[in-house]
Amino acid sequence: MLKYIILILIILIFNNPSFSKGGHGEYLLIGNAYDKNNKAIRNGALYVEFKGKIDTIQTNDCGEYNVSIPWQTVCPSDFFIFSEIENRKLNPKSIYVTFRDDKIEIENKWKENTDKSTPIKMDLKFEDPSVNYSILIYIGLVLGIAGLLFIIFKRKIIL
Numbered sequence: 001m002l003k004y005i006i007l008i009l010i011i012l013i014f015n016n017p018s019f020s021k022g023g024h025g026e027y028l029l030i031g032n033a034y035d036k037n038n039k040a041i042r043n044g045a046l047y048v049e050f051k052g053k054i055d056t057i058q059t060n061d062c063g064e065y066n067v068s069i070p071w072q073t074v075c076p077s078d079f080f081i082f083s084e085i086e087n088r089k090l091n092p093k094s095i096y097v098t099f100r101d102d103k104i105e106i107e108n109k110w111k112e113n114t115d116k117s118t119p120i121k122m123d124l125k126f127e128d129p130s131v132n133y134s135i136l137i138y139i140g141l142v143l144g145i146a147g148l149l150f151i152i153f154k155r156k157i158i159l
Helices: 002-015 080-090 133-158
Strands: 024-034 045-050 053-058 064-072 094-099 102-107
Touching: 045 064, 053 064
Parallel strands: none
Antiparallel strands: 024 064, 045 053, 045 094, 094 102
16 A cells, blocks of 8 residues: 555656746847858848748847847646657757858757846857868878878888
């Protein structure tokens, strides 16, 4: 009998982790937007893709932007894991911002900003995705070192 009482208590505790309602709100991203030449995007249109919707935001004369990101949580009256799954569906992991043909991905930090009214400063830097010089330099260094090692060891083996 005690087993059943403990089981019922466990189910009630995990089934109702909180008596609060779900929440909703928004947080503000602000900053400067830069093109692939590292110049401020002045009076330019940025396209923000979030939750399957695309909104157009305009930068000002200095290249500054601000965008409001909505968040929402479900009522935690179900099992906790199901609430977490639903919250992930309501609040996608990424926000995409496009300028001309360049698209960047921003992490959605809704969990960290549900209780804050302070805007988050984040500069947007659009880069040419077809050329990533740091990767090319790294590959060149690895191949150069591998070539030198091959020449050194091949000569020692031959001698």
